[in-house]
Amino acid sequence: MPTAEITPAFGMEAPIVAIAFVAILIFVGYYSYKKRVGATIYDFFLASRLLGYFVLGLSLYAAQYSGNSFIGYAARGYRSGFVFLMYPAFMVTILPVLLIVASRLIPISINRKLTLPTDYIRVRFGYGGSKSVIEAILALSLVFLVWGTFVQFFEQAIAMGYLGEVISAGMFPYMYMVVVFVVGVIIFTILGGFRGAALANAVMGLVMLLGLVGTLAMVSKDFGSISDAVMVLAKSKPSLISTPSTTTGVINWFSTIALVGVGAPLYIHILQHVMASKDPSTFKRTFLFTPYFYILTATSLLFIGIIGASAIPGLGTMESERIVPLLVVNAAAKDPYSKVWGLLWLMAVLSATLSTAATTIIAISVTVVREVYRAVRPAATERETLLVSRIILALIALLAIPIVIEPRATIWRWTEIKFEGLIQVFPAIVLSLYIPWVNSKGVLSGMIAGAITALALTLSGTATVQGIHAGVIGLILNTVICLIVSRVTVKPDEIAYAKTLLTS
Amino acid sequence: MGKTPTKEPAKNPLFWILWLLIIAVSVPWYFPSKTYEPIVAGLPLWALVVLVTIVLYAVFATLSAYMFWR
Numbered sequence A: 001m002p003t004a005e006i007t008p009a010f011g012m013e014a015p016i017v018a019i020a021f022v023a024i025l026i027f028v029g030y031y032s033y034k035k036r037v038g039a040t041i042y043d044f045f046l047a048s049r050l051l052g053y054f055v056l057g058l059s060l061y062a063a064q065y066s067g068n069s070f071i072g073y074a075a076r077g078y079r080s081g082f083v084f085l086m087y088p089a090f091m092v093t094i095l096p097v098l099l100i101v102a103s104r105l106i107p108i109s110i111n112r113k114l115t116l117p118t119d120y121i122r123v124r125f126g127y128g129g130s131k132s133v134i135e136a137i138l139a140l141s142l143v144f145l146v147w148g149t150f151v152q153f154f155e156q157a158i159a160m161g162y163l164g165e166v167i168s169a170g171m172f173p174y175m176y177m178v179v180v181f182v183v184g185v186i187i188f189t190i191l192g193g194f195r196g197a198a199l200a201n202a203v204m205g206l207v208m209l210l211g212l213v214g215t216l217a218m219v220s221k222d223f224g225s226i227s228d229a230v231m232v233l234a235k236s237k238p239s240l241i242s243t244p245s246t247t248t249g250v251i252n253w254f255s256t257i258a259l260v261g262v263g264a265p266l267y268i269h270i271l272q273h274v275m276a277s278k279d280p281s282t283f284k285r286t287f288l289f290t291p292y293f294y295i296l297t298a299t300s301l302l303f304i305g306i307i308g309a310s311a312i313p314g315l316g317t318m319e320s321e322r323i324v325p326l327l328v329v330n331a332a333a334k335d336p337y338s339k340v341w342g343l344l345w346l347m348a349v350l351s352a353t354l355s356t357a358a359t360t361i362i363a364i365s366v367t368v369v370r371e372v373y374r375a376v377r378p379a380a381t382e383r384e385t386l387l388v389s390r391i392i393l394a395l396i397a398l399l400a401i402p403i404v405i406e407p408r409a410t411i412w413r414w415t416e417i418k419f420e421g422l423i424q425v426f427p428a429i430v431l432s433l434y435i436p437w438v439n440s441k442g443v444l445s446g447m448i449a450g451a452i453t454a455l456a457l458t459l460s461g462t463a464t465v466q467g468i469h470a471g472v473i474g475l476i477l478n479t480v481i482c483l484i485v486s487r488v489t490v491k492p493d494e495i496a497y498a499k500t501l502l503t504s
Numbered sequence B: 001m002g003k004t005p006t007k008e009p010a011k012n013p014l015f016w017i018l019w020l021l022i023i024a025v026s027v028p029w030y031f032p033s034k035t036y037e038p039i040v041a042g043l044p045l046w047a048l049v050v051l052v053t054i055v056l057y058a059v060f061a062t063l064s065a066y067m068f069w070r
Helices: A013-034 A041-049 A053-064 A067-112 A117-125 A131-167 A174-223 A226-236 A247-266 A268-275 A280-288 A290-311 A323-334 A336-376 A382-404 A411-434 A440-459 A470-489 A492-503 B013-026 B045-067
Strands: none
Touching: A013 A174, A013 A336, A053 A174, A053 A268, A053 A280, A053 A290, A053 A336, A067 A117, A067 A131, A067 A247, A067 A268, A067 A280, A067 A290, A067 A323, A067 A336, A067 A411, A067 A492, A067 B013, A067 B045, A117 A131, A117 A268, A117 A336, A117 A411, A117 A492, A131 A174, A131 A247, A131 A268, A131 A323, A131 A336, A131 A382, A131 A411, A131 A440, A174 A290, A174 A323, A174 A336, A174 A382, A226 A290, A247 A268, A247 A411, A247 A470, A247 B013, A268 A336, A280 A290, A280 B045, A290 A323, A290 B045, A323 A336, A336 A382, A411 A440, A411 A470, A411 A492, A440 A470, B013 B045
């Protein structure tokens, strides 16, 4: 198997640009903190519903596209070719699902002053059912929500490890980069909070888009266009430009759209963005531009991966995870213009990675503080809670280090694994928004059945059955059981309560 | 079902029909398997069709926010 040659194209300019860029972002976060925007818990995490639609849209975009996309998904394009056109398709699927969630959740969040998905679950199922059932739903939801969001966080550290290693031509090893990154994220988020992260995310969103389009142009100039790659691959590896080879492949395409399209809107930080919307029209306006940003980004990354497959063929699975930085470094070694674009690309990936890492880790810490710490110490003051949330944030971030030191799977596989669990909260958060007779007993029974199915299949090494993901099978069972049990056990006053909540 | 004074996407059958249709067309099940010919505009025709559908999908997302949600 050929190994990729790493040309040391960048000297000190790469670390200098990276450090200067991160310093600016930290300043943006710190500035908002100095302005006392982070003085209370509510401010710290929700930016007081002040985010305008452009900032909100860019921030959501930057939070959805991350180091996984820039490093791992392009690498999946390298391995699978055009079949991974499912990538732009599942990314854009997130938007109608978000629309369905947001059109109900935003008015409820504003009316009831809800800020977290678990707040919604508590309010929605807090009437009628027994206390232990609602506690169990909250605990299980918490596990899935935190799990999915935490994997999303540590995937960023993996991406940053690969990136730093290749850009520095091996001078900064993977492990070193992971540690630097995690510590950097802790400082960045503690100084700025959600508003800092959201403002910085908006800046980062723009840098990402520019850097990405530039990278595609640079890679096309130095390694040939996507059409050239098609011609090369038609001779050398036609499977990469062909339709799926089996019916299972087609079913898997549908399943992936369902897995990510339903899963990604359920991240804690994404729901937090939705719940933080000033009003429905602010959120609605983000749809003027985000769908096009989503497909442009995903398609460009896929094309970069495919061009990589024709330019640097034969990389093994784990080695191919480094394909994008490899292309950039090799292009930069060829001409000075590409070197400038390469530095912009570096800022783009830093943006994608840091924005996602910051928002995910904040979302996890606030959820854990609210649901666990405040339950233990209900009398805790705002000040104490904020301090504890920062400590928890740092601890959770550090917890990622031992997990990613030895990345046991590709970034894409981690993505699948995180969504297998995360989508099991779909009935609790989405079905319950529309069906008033969905009750706590139904949600709990469904969630347990779905989780056991997804977990058992995954642990037994069955990632898919006939192309359908373990998590999607779990979700189908979850939904069916939820609906049946709810229908049988629901009481009229539970329906009346839910109707009032959902239409208020 | 609760009555809501506002228009919501999930309550509109047209939203669901268009959505399912666009997802169905965005997956190339209707092309023969393991083929890449013909190549049109530098891309395999099937990939081009999928790409165009994805662009339409994005337009659908914008229109849904404005047409089906008030």
